[in-house]
Amino acid sequence: MRFKKTLLITIHFFLMILKISAQDTSDIMKELEKEIQQKKEFVTATFKTTRLINGHTVENVGKGVLDIKISHRFGQINEGSYELFGLDEATIRIGGDFGITNNLMVGIGRSTFQKTYDAFFKLKLLRQSSGNNSVPITLSYIPTIALKTLKFEDPSRKNYFSSRISYTHQLIIARKFSKNTSLQLMPTYIHKNLVLLAADPNNLFALGIGGRQKLTKRVSINVEYYYQLPKYKMPNTTNSLSIGFDIETGGHVFQLHFTNSKGMTEKNLITETAGDWAKGDILFGFNISRVFTIGNRSK
Amino acid sequence: MLKKNTTLFLILITLFVSNTFAQQNDYKVKSGTISFKSEALLELIKAQSKELKGIVLASKKQFAFIVSISSFKGFNSPLQQEHFNENYLESNKYSTASFEGKIIEDIDFSKDGVYSIRAKGNLTVHGVVQERIIKSDVIVKHNTISLKSNFTVLLADHNISIPKVVHEKLASEINVEIKADLIVK
Numbered sequence: 256m257r258f259k260k261t262l263l264i265t266i267h268f269f270l271m272i273l274k275i276s277a278q279d280t281s282d283i284m285k286e287l288e289k290e291i292q293q294k295k296e297f298v299t300a301t302f303k304t305t306r307l308i309n310g311h312t313v314e315n316v317g318k319g320v321l322d323i324k325i326s327h328r329f330g331q332i333n334e335g336s337y338e339l340f341g342l343d344e345a346t347i348r349i350g351g352d353f354g355i356t357n358n359l360m361v362g363i364g365r366s367t368f369q370k371t372y373d374a375f376f377k378l379k380l381l382r383q384s385s386g387n388n389s390v391p392i393t394l395s396y397i398p399t400i401a402l403k404t405l406k407f408e409d410p411s412r413k414n415y416f417s418s419r420i421s422y423t424h425q426l427i428i429a430r431k432f433s434k435n436t437s438l439q440l441m442p443t444y445i446h447k448n449l450v451l452l453a454a455d456p457n458n459l460f461a462l463g464i465g466g467r468q469k470l471t472k473r474v475s476i477n478v479e480y481y482y483q484l485p486k487y488k489m490p491n492t493t494n495s496l497s498i499g500f501d502i503e504t505g506g507h508v509f510q511l512h513f514t515n516s517k518g519m520t521e522k523n524l525i526t527e528t529a530g531d532w533a534k535g536d537i538l539f540g541f542n543i544s545r546v547f548t549i550g551n552r553s554k
Numbered sequence: 555m556l557k558k559n560t561t562l563f564l565i566l567i568t569l570f571v572s573n574t575f576a577q578q579n580d581y582k583v584k585s586g587t588i589s590f591k592s593e594a595l596l597e598l599i600k601a602q603s604k605e606l607k608g609i610v611l612a613s614k615k616q617f618a619f620i621v622s623i624s625s626f627k628g629f630n631s632p633l634q635q636e637h638f639n640e641n642y643l644e645s646n647k648y649s650t651a652s653f654e655g656k657i658i659e660d661i662d663f664s665k666d667g668v669y670s671i672r673a674k675g676n677l678t679v680h681g682v683v684q685e686r687i688i689k690s691d692v693i694v695k696h697n698t699i700s701l702k703s704n705f706t707v708l709l710a711d712h713n714i715s716i717p718k719v720v721h722e723k724l725a726s727e728i729n730v731e732i733k734a735d736l737i738v739k
Contacts, residue, residue, distance in 0.1 A: 281654070283609040283611065283616070283618045283654075284618040284620065284652060284654050286609070287607045287608070287609065287618060287619075287620045287652075288620060288650065290607060291605075291607065291620060291622045291649075291650060294605075294622070296622070296624055299624070299636055299639060299640075300636050300639070300640045316632075317631070317632025317633065318632070320631065320632055320633065354632075357632070433646075434644070434646040434647060472640070472641050472644075473641065504719060505637075505719060505720060506633060546631070546633055548630070548631040548632075548633075
């Protein structure tokens with residue numbers, strides 16, 4: 256009996272020690288960590304820059320940031336040594352993107368391809384987040400207007416200014432799966448006021464898919480593909496497929512890539528790509544992006 | 555039967571005593587700011603977070619402080635903030651910075667006064683743990699603790715490498731300042 260009492264007291268003693276030591280530092284740290292995890296946190300840097308290769312990513316530039324982009328495509332590699340494997344030829348787009356807010360950016364550009372001007376805005380409708388009430392994806396809407404300023408083919412007939420215009424409406428649904436891996440889907444609708452042949456469709460639909468895989472902290476490999484839906488496809492064109500690398504150095508991002516598209520605005524890129532990868536109609540190209548902060552410092 | 559009651563009583567007393575003992579002197583950060591400054595040749599970078607969290611168990615002289623890396627704001631540009639998170643602190647992988655350990659001095663936090671204390675513990679930044687002793691100034695008034703502390707963090711100590719091209723824009727030693735008000739939990 257006496258032994259039993261001693262045992263019980265010993266157990267009490269243990270309980271007391273347990274009770275005191277139960278809340279040691281790692282426990283209070285866990286409590287604090289839990290609080291932090293519950294807080295809603297927006298996912299950032301799904302992609303390095305606002306363009307994947309030719310087309311848009313879900314990314315915007317920040318408020319008050321101007322991003323000057325020079326995009327350059329050489330000619331087709333299979334043109335041979337006479338054209339120095341395409342290096343003699345150039346298609347260029349010069350443009351600028353500006354962030355009005357962190358969720359709204361506007362951009363303009365001019366391409367040598369069909370002497371096209373383009374203007375767009377990109378609005379983030381949803382932002383991927385973690386914590387309480389998390390959202391699994393980022394969703395952006397990008398309407399673009401493109402103006403082709405080549406001289407009319409037949410000046411003798413009555414030509415309308417509106418014939419030069421085409422419209423693009425694009426949604427981008429993106430998810431950053433991990434620190435290194437991001438994917439996006441880009442359903443796109445394009446309307447051309449004027450097409451070459453009566454049989455050509457004015458309304459076109461395409462579904463784009465793209466992604467990036469980081470290789471190091473500052474280098475990633477990107478893939479971009481636009482599939483034109485067979486019923487709404489521009490005849491005699493191919494689907495745009497591009498593979499490239501993002502190389503980031505401070506305020507610059509260099510993008511080097513291989514693509515079968517010459518055009519760099521959605522309308523040209525998605526519905527007017529003529530190159531065929533299988534035949535070697537591959538163009539080497541690069542984009543250079545430099546950002547300037549011209550608004551106030553981020554608050 | 556009597557023995558059983560005594561046992562029960564003992565258990566209750568034990569729990570009661572240890573409970574009051576442990577909870578009497580727990581403090582929690584009500585508002586906390588942590589800011590850092592990198593003074594390099596070509597660029598001054600400053601950022602701060604108002605989301606510093608922390609707990610001090612005065613009875614056991616223990617403490618823990620933590621902050622979410624992505625809560626730092628005030629950089630020179632949005633891109634700089636992105637680089638801070640993506641390339642330097644890798645907040646996706648190491649989402650927090652923390653400091654936990656014990657207070658060296660015996661301070662009675664129930665008494666008002668101004669104290670200078672040293673906290674010894676593990677500082678975790680970028681997933682790398684460093685044992686540090688950090689000095690703090692503490693003012694206790696009506697059960698509220700106002701804490702202020704300055705210390706430096708060497709980037710190399712925490713495995714944060716600086717590419718050559720930004721050597722003149724980023725200091726290798728970062729000044730950190732903490733200000734926090736703690737109240738009884």
